[in-house]
Amino acid sequence: MIHVKHACVIGWPIEHSRSPLLHGYWLKKYQIPGRYDRIAVSPETLDSFIDGFAGRGFVGGNVTIPHKEAVFRRVAVADPLTARLGSVNTLYLSDGTLYGTSTDGYGFVASAKQAVKDLDFAGIRVAVLGAGGAARSILGALLEQGVGRISVANRSPERAEAFAAEFGQKVEVVPWHGVETIFARTDMLVNATSLGMTGKDPLRIDLSPLPAHAVVCDIVYVPLLTPLLVSARSRGLRIIDGLGMLMHQAVPGFERWFGVRPEVTAELRSLLEADVMAKK
Ligand SMILES: NC(=O)c1ccc[n+]([C@@H]2O[C@H](COP(=O)([O-])OP(=O)(O)OC[C@H]3O[C@@H](n4cnc5c(N)ncnc54)[C@H](OP(=O)(O)O)[C@@H]3O)[C@@H](O)[C@H]2O)c1
Structure with missing residues (x-):
């Protein structure tokens, strides 16, 4: 049988x-x-x-x-x-x-590595938007990959503060409003909020200060191409959508x-x- x-x-x-x-x-x-x-x-x-x-x-x-x-x-x-x-x-x-x-964290990293072939996490500076459950998993996985610094911005700053206290000195909190001020020093930007999902507000940020080599990731996958990714692509930046994380996790x-x-x-x-x- x-x-x-x-x-x-x-x-x-x-x-x-x-x-x-x-x-x-x-x-x-x-x-x-x-x-x-x-x-x-x-x-x-x-x-x-x-x-x-x-x-x-x-x-x-x-x-x-x-x-x-x-x-x-x-x-x-x-x-x-x-x-x-x-x-x-x-x-x-x-x-x-x-x-x-x-x-989830494994899925995020595996998806990024599949989407951007020459991606090396070692020492890079990552900006993470959001401090919910998904952001937490991603932070843990990024630190395991040896990133240099993670800047976390969240609408409710106390949740981001808790991350910084828990994950150690590589993690800093930056203000939600005006987060763009750190983009010139950012190699990878991750949207780990639910903004941009169908039925929710879009994520309104200015990507123009990001360097040309920056990678922009959105873990939202409905729609597949969020307004954030559309904007990043139109600037010629490399993008990673949320479907890859869903599959790899x-x-x-x-x-x-x-x-x-x-x-x-x-x-x-x-x-x-x-x-x-x-x-x-
Ligand atoms: N691709 C995948 O495999 C995958 C896996 C997991 C999750 N996701 C997606 O990731 C998103 C987050 O999931 P989660 O589990 O982390 O949810 P969660 O724990 O509820 O966290 C939600 C996050 O979004 C922020 N947020 C919500 N509404 C906002 C608004 N109007 N303005 C600013 N920030 C806002 C929250 O900020 P506050 O702390 O201020 O509320 C928090 O940082 C969801 O869309 C989920 O579908 C995708």
């Missing part, structure tokens, strides 16, 4: 998740007898769902909004970076223990659950692009 491995994504709501499309594509491509389902888990039922995770036959899964922090507190923490972040997006069972890890989980390290290909990107265009 063929053993079908079963993984899932949990969230509340969960209909929007593109993870089933992504993992379903890889399961088919690698002809793996597996399943990946979306499961709506309310905050009230989260504890019992996690307690019964192994009993339901799952090998692992993903965790999305609003459960990333709550699940972190209920599972074994897989690695020091995750311990620092205090949130998980990926679960896996090992010897009967349920582990949680965060792969899924790689470690799939490999652990199903035993194959999946490739992020142009075909997969086209599939997700079509889905974003259809449902935006």
Whole structure:
């Protein structure tokens, strides 16, 4: 009898998740007898769902909004970076223990390296806009890559201040209004706020002080080309969109659950692009 491995994504709501499309594509491509389902888990039922995770036959899964922090507190923490972040997006069972890890930061770095071939993070100066969960994962991963300095600007300055206190002296806080004053000293600009998403305000900043070699990244992927990326491209700057991060953050989980390290290909990107265009 063929053993079908079963993984899932949990969230509340969960209909929007593109993870089933992504993992379903890889399961088919690698002809793996597996399943990946979306499961709506309310905050009230989260504890019992996690307690019964192994009993339901799952090998692992993903965790999305609003459960990333709550699940972190209920599972074994897989690695020091995750311990620092205090949130998980990926679960896996090992010897009967349920582990949680965060792969968003990995996804950001892997996406950037795939999009900009000669990108070397060592010593570069990065400006990060935002201080939410995604910004936190990105900061952790950038520091692991050996960047020289990270300047964080956030609408609510106290959240950025907390980052600086926690992540150490390579991280500085800069004002949200007038953040452009640091752009002349910036090699990479990252939008990790939700501004620019369909239905939200655009991110209104002046990119003209950025040097010509600067790379501009947006982790928002609906729309694919945010107003920020359109503006950066029109200035001739290199751009990295949020879809790459979404695809790459899924790689470690799939490999652990199903035993194959999946490739992020142009075909997969086209599939997700079509889905974003259809449902935006
Ligand atoms: N590409 C990917 O794989 C990927 C992965 C994760 C997240 N994302 C996207 O990244 C974005 C952020 O996600 P998150 O999980 O970090 O969310 P979050 O924890 O809620 O943080 C939201 C961030 O956006 C800022 N923000 C929201 N509205 C704003 C406004 N009107 N003006 C200025 N700043 C505003 C918040 O600032 P305050 O602190 O002042 O509220 C905060 O810094 C979302 O759009 C999400 O879809 C993409």
